[in-house]
Amino acid sequence: MSDLDIQQTDDGNLPVQKITWKMTLKKICCIGAGYVGGPSCAVIASKCPAIQVTVVDLSEERIKQWNSDHLPLYEPGLDDVVKSCRGRNLTFSTDIDTAIQEADLIFICVNTPTKNFGIGKGRAADLKYIEAAARRIADVSKSSKIVVEKSTVPVKAAQSISNILQANVKPGVKYQVLSNPEFLAEGTAVNDVLDPDRVLIGGEKNSLGKEAIEALCWIYEHWIPREKIIVMNTWSSELSKLAANAFLAQRISSINAISAICEATGADVSEVANAIGTDSRIGSKFLKASVGFGGSCFQKDVLNLVYLCECLNLPEAAAYWQQVVDINDYQRQRFANRVVESLFNTVTDKNITILGFAFKKDTGDTRESAAIYLSKYLMDEEARLRIYDPKVEKSQILRELTHPCISEDPSRVSKLVTIHQDPYEAAEGSHALIVCTEWDEFKTLDYHKIYQKMLKPAFIFDGRIILDHEALIEIGFHVETIGKRLSRKPVHRSIAPSTQ
Numbered sequence: 001m002s003d004l005d006i007q008q009t010d011d012g013n014l015p016v017q018k019i020t021w022k023m024t025l026k027k028i029c030c031i032g033a034g035y036v037g038g039p040s041c042a043v044i045a046s047k048c049p050a051i052q053v054t055v056v057d058l059s060e061e062r063i064k065q066w067n068s069d070h071l072p073l074y075e076p077g078l079d080d081v082v083k084s085c086r087g088r089n090l091t092f093s094t095d096i097d098t099a100i101q102e103a104d105l106i107f108i109c110v111n112t113p114t115k116n117f118g119i120g121k122g123r124a125a126d127l128k129y130i131e132a133a134a135r136r137i138a139d140v141s142k143s144s145k146i147v148v149e150k151s152t153v154p155v156k157a158a159q160s161i162s163n164i165l166q167a168n169v170k171p172g173v174k175y176q177v178l179s180n181p182e183f184l185a186e187g188t189a190v191n192d193v194l195d196p197d198r199v200l201i202g203g204e205k206n207s208l209g210k211e212a213i214e215a216l217c218w219i220y221e222h223w224i225p226r227e228k229i230i231v232m233n234t235w236s237s238e239l240s241k242l243a244a245n246a247f248l249a250q251r252i253s254s255i256n257a258i259s260a261i262c263e264a265t266g267a268d269v270s271e272v273a274n275a276i277g278t279d280s281r282i283g284s285k286f287l288k289a290s291v292g293f294g295g296s297c298f299q300k301d302v303l304n305l306v307y308l309c310e311c312l313n314l315p316e317a318a319a320y321w322q323q324v325v326d327i328n329d330y331q332r333q334r335f336a337n338r339v340v341e342s343l344f345n346t347v348t349d350k351n352i353t354i355l356g357f358a359f360k361k362d363t364g365d366t367r368e369s370a371a372i373y374l375s376k377y378l379m380d381e382e383a384r385l386r387i388y389d390p391k392v393e394k395s396q397i398l399r400e401l402t403h404p405c406i407s408e409d410p411s412r413v414s415k416l417v418t419i420h421q422d423p424y425e426a427a428e429g430s431h432a433l434i435v436c437t438e439w440d441e442f443k444t445l446d447y448h449k450i451y452q453k454m455l456k457p458a459f460i461f462d463g464r465i466i467l468d469h470e471a472l473i474e475i476g477f478h479v480e481t482i483g484k485r486l487s488r489k490p491v492h493r494s495i496a497p498s499t500q
């Protein structure tokens, strides 16, 4: 790689400085030790032993956990990766300024939640954490840096980062801002970073931009074939991330809309998904009908896209993407209504077991989980909820349910909700059991034992289409699932004396 003389492309105010990013790149800093920063930088450290990686965060608690045997998030394979390089070339720290000063390249992996106030409330991304990170970099940097935007952001956010950096630049310091959105999914994060479908890098087309892009490519090339690294302009890269999540979410809403038709007609959504998914132009992934998508990003990013369309005066495009979120709301509400209707139109004071609170299996993350909304709808009907999840802490479930958007009166939660460490205990004395998360262990529970523990008629609502419905009906359960009408034994046959 050739050296680059900054003065050739600069305005002449800066001293002559040779930058050879790729050759000098020895230290990386990651701002934000969350679901993205932690796993992605742990993999970088493990694959690039010659590079010192420091992951920093404002949260002392989170950093303490990253430095402990109990990592702040559950992710298959993550413990091993972290243990293999922590203390070697991977450090977790709250000393943000030192990590920034020493770094040649900085990943910004801070949260970009939906704004819940002011202009764009409920749709626009709140960029205050991104701006704070950029200002911190500008304040403390004494040497040139490549700044990589990994958080998901609206189009042109890199321009704002660049503006903040350039407006506060110190003599002799030079910045290049790149977009490098992350595509990992929770529950498979380590594998997704180790073996991604592609890596996207957006940057400027001038020589400094190309140099910075090359440096970032060089990091990924330690384990990812070059042909999987796609380079494009910054705005395409930022928009591609929003578009990818919108397309994925749109597939789920599309199949969920079909599931409603199936329930009304007698078609089976799994058969329909299989039939359309075998068309290679459509593909089989992300066609699993469910109680609704959750997670911190799909809704946030689709709404972000809606807001972008509105700001660009594209109301028809905005309305199109808004429907993806609306159908998701509809699916969750529809499922809750079905529970109430099936339980003879009242769930008041009835015990309902919720199996699974995480937004998907193999993660302890509950952000925007369908289980939260289902719980809310059922609590609004004064149902008593008995919740079990293998990986979500009790305090986390209670925090979600007592959030002001879910419960106006948090004391209602302590009255109506109990959290259990065991699925059989959670099923004790219940009128109904609802599967909200597709944890593998729910497929192999002893449903004979569960049936014995429940009040009769015993209802199961499979919100993930993962159980053996025929076997459950044979046991005596009344079974309801998404996108399929199940034939069942007459109710009088399923009424067996309770053992309670």
Ligand SMILES: NC(=O)C1=CN([C@@H]2O[C@H](COP(=O)(O)OP(=O)(O)OC[C@H]3O[C@@H](n4cnc5c(N)ncnc54)[C@H](O)[C@@H]3O)[C@@H](O)[C@H]2O)C=CC1
Pocket: 031, 032, 033, 034, 035, 036, 037, 056, 057, 058, 059, 062, 096, 109, 110, 111, 112, 129, 130, 132, 133, 150, 151, 152, 153, 182, 183, 184, 185, 186, 296, 297
């Ligand atoms: N969670 C996921 O699976 C994925 C998330 N993303 C995107 O990545 C970004 C981060 O997401 P998560 O890791 O899930 O968020 P997170 O909330 O788990 O982590 C963000 C961390 O940044 C820290 N932070 C915020 N401002 C800071 C600052 N100025 N200095 C130091 N630390 C600061 C917070 O304390 C927090 O620990 C978001 O934009 C998200 O949309 C992208 C792909 C996957």
Ligand SMILES: O=C(O)[C@H]1O[C@H](OP(=O)(O)OP(=O)(O)OC[C@H]2O[C@@H](n3ccc(=O)[nH]c3=O)[C@H](O)[C@@H]2O)[C@H](O)[C@@H](O)[C@@H]1O
Pocket: 152, 182, 183, 184, 185, 186, 187, 245, 248, 252, 285, 286, 287, 288, 289, 290, 291, 292, 293, 294, 295, 296, 297, 298, 359, 360, 361
């Ligand atoms: O930007 C992000 O945050 C990430 O969002 C998603 O990843 P994630 O939300 O972790 O998990 P997914 O596997 O996409 O599942 C999202 C939700 O959709 C649901 N889902 C998924 C697939 C499906 O067929 N049906 C369905 O209901 C899941 O149960 C879950 O609630 C994307 O898959 C990642 O590529 C992206 O990087």
